[in-house]
Amino acid sequence: MADAISLFFSSLLLTTTFLSLSQAQLDDQATMAALQKELSVLDWDSNQPDYCTWRGVICTGTGTNQSQSVQELNLSHRSLRGNLTLVSQLKSLKKLDLSSNSFNGPIPSSIGGILALEFLDLSMNHFEGVIPSSFGSLSSLISLNLSNNFLSGGIPEGLKNLENLQELQLSGNNLTGSIPDWVGNFSNLRVFSAYENGFTGFIPKNLGSVSNLEVLNLHSNQLEGEIPASIFKSGLLQVLILTVNGLSGSIPDSVGNCKGLSNLRIGNNRLTGRIPTSIGDVSSLTYFEADNNNLSGEIVEEFALCSNLTLLNLASNGLTGMVPDKLGDLKNLQELIVSDNGLSGKFPKSILRCRNLSKLDLSYNKFTGPLPENLCNISRLQFLVLDHNSFNGFIPGGIGNCIRLLELQMGSNYFTGAIPPEIGKIRNLQIALNLSFNQLEGALPRELGKLDKLVSLDVSSNQISGPIPQEIKGMMSLIEVNFSNNRLTGPIPAFGPFQKSPQSSFTGNSELCGDPLGSTCRPNYGSDYDDGLDGHKVSYKIVLVVVGSGVTVFAVVSLVVGLFMLTEKKEKEAKAKMAIQEIIEPPQILVANVFVESLRQAVDFDTCVKATLKEANKVSNGTFSTSFKAVMPSGLVISVKKLKSVDRTVTHHQNKMLREVERLSNLTHKNLIRPIGYVIYDDVALLLHHYMPNGTLLQLIHDVGAAMKEPDWQCRLSIAIGVAEGLAFLHQIATIHLDVCSGNIFLDSNFNAFLGEIEISKLLDPSKGTASISAVAGSFGYIPPEYAYTMQVTVPGNVYSFGVVLFEILTSKLPVDECFEEGVDLVKWVHGASARGETPEQIMDARLSTVSFAWRKQMLAVLKVAMLCTDRTPAKRPKMKKVIEMLNEAKDS
Numbered sequence: 001m002a003d004a005i006s007l008f009f010s011s012l013l014l015t016t017t018f019l020s021l022s023q024a025q026l027d028d029q030a031t032m033a034a035l036q037k038e039l040s041v042l043d044w045d046s047n048q049p050d051y052c053t054w055r056g057v058i059c060t061g062t063g064t065n066q067s068q069s070v071q072e073l074n075l076s077h078r079s080l081r082g083n084l085t086l087v088s089q090l091k092s093l094k095k096l097d098l099s100s101n102s103f104n105g106p107i108p109s110s111i112g113g114i115l116a117l118e119f120l121d122l123s124m125n126h127f128e129g130v131i132p133s134s135f136g137s138l139s140s141l142i143s144l145n146l147s148n149n150f151l152s153g154g155i156p157e158g159l160k161n162l163e164n165l166q167e168l169q170l171s172g173n174n175l176t177g178s179i180p181d182w183v184g185n186f187s188n189l190r191v192f193s194a195y196e197n198g199f200t201g202f203i204p205k206n207l208g209s210v211s212n213l214e215v216l217n218l219h220s221n222q223l224e225g226e227i228p229a230s231i232f233k234s235g236l237l238q239v240l241i242l243t244v245n246g247l248s249g250s251i252p253d254s255v256g257n258c259k260g261l262s263n264l265r266i267g268n269n270r271l272t273g274r275i276p277t278s279i280g281d282v283s284s285l286t287y288f289e290a291d292n293n294n295l296s297g298e299i300v301e302e303f304a305l306c307s308n309l310t311l312l313n314l315a316s317n318g319l320t321g322m323v324p325d326k327l328g329d330l331k332n333l334q335e336l337i338v339s340d341n342g343l344s345g346k347f348p349k350s351i352l353r354c355r356n357l358s359k360l361d362l363s364y365n366k367f368t369g370p371l372p373e374n375l376c377n378i379s380r381l382q383f384l385v386l387d388h389n390s391f392n393g394f395i396p397g398g399i400g401n402c403i404r405l406l407e408l409q410m411g412s413n414y415f416t417g418a419i420p421p422e423i424g425k426i427r428n429l430q431i432a433l434n435l436s437f438n439q440l441e442g443a444l445p446r447e448l449g450k451l452d453k454l455v456s457l458d459v460s461s462n463q464i465s466g467p468i469p470q471e472i473k474g475m476m477s478l479i480e481v482n483f484s485n486n487r488l489t490g491p492i493p494a495f496g497p498f499q500k501s502p503q504s505s506f507t508g509n510s511e512l513c514g515d516p517l518g519s520t521c522r523p524n525y526g527s528d529y530d531d532g533l534d535g536h537k538v539s540y541k542i543v544l545v546v547v548g549s550g551v552t553v554f555a556v557v558s559l560v561v562g563l564f565m566l567t568e569k570k571e572k573e574a575k576a577k578m579a580i581q582e583i584i585e586p587p588q589i590l591v592a593n594v595f596v597e598s599l600r601q602a603v604d605f606d607t608c609v610k611a612t613l614k615e616a617n618k619v620s621n622g623t624f625s626t627s628f629k630a631v632m633p634s635g636l637v638i639s640v641k642k643l644k645s646v647d648r649t650v651t652h653h654q655n656k657m658l659r660e661v662e663r664l665s666n667l668t669h670k671n672l673i674r675p676i677g678y679v680i681y682d683d684v685a686l687l688l689h690h691y692m693p694n695g696t697l698l699q700l701i702h703d704v705g706a707a708m709k710e711p712d713w714q715c716r717l718s719i720a721i722g723v724a725e726g727l728a729f730l731h732q733i734a735t736i737h738l739d740v741c742s743g744n745i746f747l748d749s750n751f752n753a754f755l756g757e758i759e760i761s762k763l764l765d766p767s768k769g770t771a772s773i774s775a776v777a778g779s780f781g782y783i784p785p786e787y788a789y790t791m792q793v794t795v796p797g798n799v800y801s802f803g804v805v806l807f808e809i810l811t812s813k814l815p816v817d818e819c820f821e822e823g824v825d826l827v828k829w830v831h832g833a834s835a836r837g838e839t840p841e842q843i844m845d846a847r848l849s850t851v852s853f854a855w856r857k858q859m860l861a862v863l864k865v866a867m868l869c870t871d872r873t874p875a876k877r878p879k880m881k882k883v884i885e886m887l888n889e890a891k892d893s
């Protein structure tokens with residue numbers, strides 16, 4: 001009642017405003033001129049009196065010049081802010097698009113007075129406060145988009161009058177209260193999304209019963225109660241996303257009505273009951289994600305009827321029985337995740353018929369029996385996760401055929417026999433090899449040394465015997481290792497990653513000796529130990545709980561999820577388009593965007609994709625991403641970073657993360673590489689950047705055959721200053737870079753320095769660590785010592801990493817260089833120089849310091865700065881602003 005009265009008064013108020021306006025004889029001409037002034041719209045030419053020609057303005061086609069009124073106003077993506085109250089004087093406005101600007105403060109309630117409005121888009125701004133109740137007057141509105149602002153409060157009762165709404169988007173705000181039941185009475189509603197808010201209560205129980213609902217996305221709220229069967233009634237639902245709520249009850253049988261439902265995501269709720277067999281009728285089903293619920297019964301074989309099914313995630317439920325043989329029919333299945341249930345039976349061999357499978361996760365179940373020898377017939381497999389089951393028998397030698405495998409988890413089973421040497425054939429293995437808690441015996445195969453990308457190796461708690469082979473030093477990327485509780489003997493090889501590991505990685509092997517166990521080996525144990533470690537104490541041991549490269553994985557996951565979430569509709573459209581095209585064009589772009597207006601015409605997405613398919617275009621290869629050079633038909637050359645295949649199941653604020661990426665593209669600093677766009681196809685994400693023809697600082701300093709002939713100190717110093725300025729700018733806007741290293745410093749044709757990989761810092765907020773990746777370490781050799789205790793990258797931590805870059809520039813040595821003793825990195829080596837009785841001249845690259853007296857002097861000054869930056873005590877390190885000052889002083893000295 002009170003609401004009705006206030007609505008009445010506000011409309012009364014609006015009416016009087018209009019009267020006074022018409023008395024003042026303000027026509028659209030005057031309004032547009034005033035708007036132009038208020039919002040400072042750059043490309044609106046006030047010398048051109050015909051405002052109907054201004055960009056983004058469409059007037060009614062009829063009438064004399066005088067009476068031409070503005071019908072559509074589109075000011076999206078124009079970096080605007082200011083007072084929008086004036087807009088409401090454009091009385092004939094039907095379409096108003098102000099999305100993706102910087103408007104802030106409350107939404108002017110006068111917008112509710114533009115009674116002719118049919119389309120209103122205020123999304124992607126900084127509006128705060130409540131949704132004005134005056135919007136209840138917009139009874140002609142067909143589409144309302146308020147998503148991605150900072151709105152709070154509830155959905156006002158007045159919106160009940162918007163019965164003609166077809167699309168209602170409220171996602172990404174801080175809205176609370178319940179979703180009113182009358183939303184279910186909107187008979188034209190096709191799209192309703194309100195995800196990432198704080199809505200509570202039930203989903204309106206009649207939602208969809210009187211309308212043709214196509215998209216319903218309410219994920220990441222606090223909704224409870226059941227999934228109303230009404231949403232499946234019309235049978236036209238295409239996308240249903242309800243993840244991360246508190247929904248209970250079972251999945252309604254009527255889901256089978258929706259033949260066109262391609263995306264069904266209901267994970268992270270409290271759903272119970274069996275999966276309805278009617279799921280087999282949902283013939284378009286592509287993604288089914290219902291993990292972290294309390295579903296029971298068996299995995300229904302009707303899933304096999306959904307021939308387009310790509311992802312099936314049923315992890316962490318109470319499912320029992322076997323994996324149905326029929327699932328082997330799913331030709332398009334890429335991910336089967338059934339971990340943490342009560343599933344049993346033998347390894348589901350039929351699944352090996354799914355040749356597109358890239359992830360198989362059977363972990364934490366009760367599977368028994370041996371693994372099939374031809375396990376790796378699925379050549380695309382990247383993640384094989386079998387841990388915490390009761391598998392037994394030998395690890396088949398055929399495992400070596402899984403050449404694309406990134407992660408192999410076989411821990412906590414009953415495997416026997418030796419580790420097959422074929423394991424060395426899995427050259428792509430990167431994330432982890434875990435064989436712990438089995439009954440493996442025999443020696444460690446020397447072929448393990450071929451796994452030069454592997455970051456984490458765990459063979460603990462088996463009965464493996466014999467020495468740790470010297471060949472194992474080939475595992476160049478190793479950070480985390482665990483050999484404990486076996487029967488290993490002899491000296492621990494002198495190998496950086498081993499000596500930096502905690503003792504506990506080697507304990508429980510009574511005849512193992514040497515560092516880091518702290519036990520002395522008997523002299524007859526070979527020379528390696530003697531010359532490598534004798535008398536040398538490793539004084540700092542960073543415990544890397546999580547690998548630095550994990551950052552990228554997480555970023556990719558989030559990005560891709562974000563993009564999928566944001567674009568379910570576009571995905572559908574893209575698919576429809578694909579159907580028209582010929583099949584010869586394999587990768588199907590799901591969504592793509594270029595943020596930079598001036599480059600829109602010049603970037604061709606297909607060319608970006610094609611560039612990544614040719615080995616010859618490869619510029620650099622990181623652990624989880626590969627960069628390619630791509631020449632556009634327009635002649636523009638850009639860099640395309642391909643992030644490798646990912647899991648699409650993380651659901652955390654992905655939308656906000658995506659916005660951050662786009663926001664980064666607006667950062668204007670001459671020393672930062674900003675993302676200029678992205679392309680998503682299949683499950684691959686490509687990030688587009690400006691191309692840097694001179695590679696990275698890492699290549700400049702360390703590549704023997706690099707383009708630069710003679711090392712040039714002046715060039716290096718100006719690179720250092722540029723990077724310092726980029727980093728200082730990031731700190732100024734409260735952004736911490738998560739991976740400052742010379743490999744992330746890019747050089748343009750004039751050797752100007754650009755700090756790259758800044759999107760990773762935005763995509764991952766370490767303070768909000770997730771279960772999968774709880775911390776970030778950065779690159780090896782650049783990690784500040786305090787990280788071992790704080791597990792957080794901080795502003796002083798960035799300064800430390802920058803100091804390491806300065807040392808690289810000065811010494812031309814790598815942060816972890818082969819020429820150092822074990823356990824010594826570049827920082828320790830430089831800091832320890834005076835104790836070793838060495839002069840700075842012996843530290844600095846003589847090819848630079850001996851060229852001129854002036855260079856030597858500058859280098860000594862920079863050395864001082866680098867020493868300060870790498871102080872062990874974070875608080876003693878200078879701020880980046882100070883560092884810039886000192887470097888400039890050094891330059892002028």
Ligand SMILES: *[C@@H]1O[C@H](CO)[C@@H](O)[C@H](O)[C@H]1NC(C)=O
Nearest residue numbers: 049050052063064065066068
């Ligand atoms: C509208 O009036 C302006 C001058 O005020 C004139 O330049 C323009 O051609 C007129 N446009 C039309 C469509 O009559």
Ligand SMILES: *[C@@H]1O[C@H](CO)[C@@H](O)[C@H](O)[C@H]1NC(C)=O
Nearest residue numbers: 074075076077095096097119
């Ligand atoms: C507004 O213009 C942008 C391009 O600048 C376009 O993408 C968008 O669809 C337009 N909005 C409307 C409502 O037509």
Ligand SMILES: *[C@@H]1O[C@H](CO)[C@@H](O)[C@H](O)[C@H]1NC(C)=O
Nearest residue numbers: 082083084085086105106108
């Ligand atoms: C915007 O302008 C109107 C008058 O045009 C004024 O009443 C209102 O207070 C202004 N709003 C803000 C936030 O400045």
Ligand SMILES: *[C@@H]1O[C@H](CO)[C@@H](O)[C@H](O)[C@H]1NC(C)=O
Nearest residue numbers: 099121123143145167169191
């Ligand atoms: C806002 O929502 C409308 C209706 O669903 C849609 O057409 C428009 O593209 C959305 N705006 C943005 C910026 O995504």
Ligand SMILES: *[C@@H]1O[C@H](CO)[C@@H](O)[C@H](O)[C@H]1NC(C)=O
Nearest residue numbers: 150152153173174175176198
């Ligand atoms: C969202 O609203 C809640 C309660 O209304 C408030 O505590 C919280 O700070 C708000 N969050 C943001 C990001 O505005």
Ligand SMILES: *[C@@H]1O[C@H](CO)[C@@H](O)[C@H](O)[C@H]1NC(C)=O
Nearest residue numbers: 160180181182183184185206
């Ligand atoms: C929805 O419409 C029905 C039928 O017109 C009506 O009985 C019911 O009260 C309405 N529900 C709400 C919440 O307005």
Ligand SMILES: *[C@@H]1O[C@H](CO)[C@@H](O)[C@H](O)[C@H]1NC(C)=O
Nearest residue numbers: 283284285307308575576579
């Ligand atoms: C599977 O997907 C393809 C391509 O998107 C589509 O043409 C086909 O109709 C889909 N199949 C079913 C049964 O929906």
Ligand SMILES: *[C@@H]1O[C@H](CO)[C@@H](O)[C@H](O)[C@H]1NC(C)=O
Nearest residue numbers: 270272273293294295296318
């Ligand atoms: C899940 O369901 C089982 C029985 O079906 C019940 O015992 C258990 O408490 C439920 N767990 C939760 C978290 O609801």
Ligand SMILES: *[C@@H]1O[C@H](CO)[C@@H](O)[C@H](O)[C@H]1NC(C)=O
Nearest residue numbers: 330331332333353354355356
């Ligand atoms: C893999 O999936 C594609 C469609 O994404 C399909 O055309 C192809 O037949 C599948 N491959 C196999 C071996 O089934």
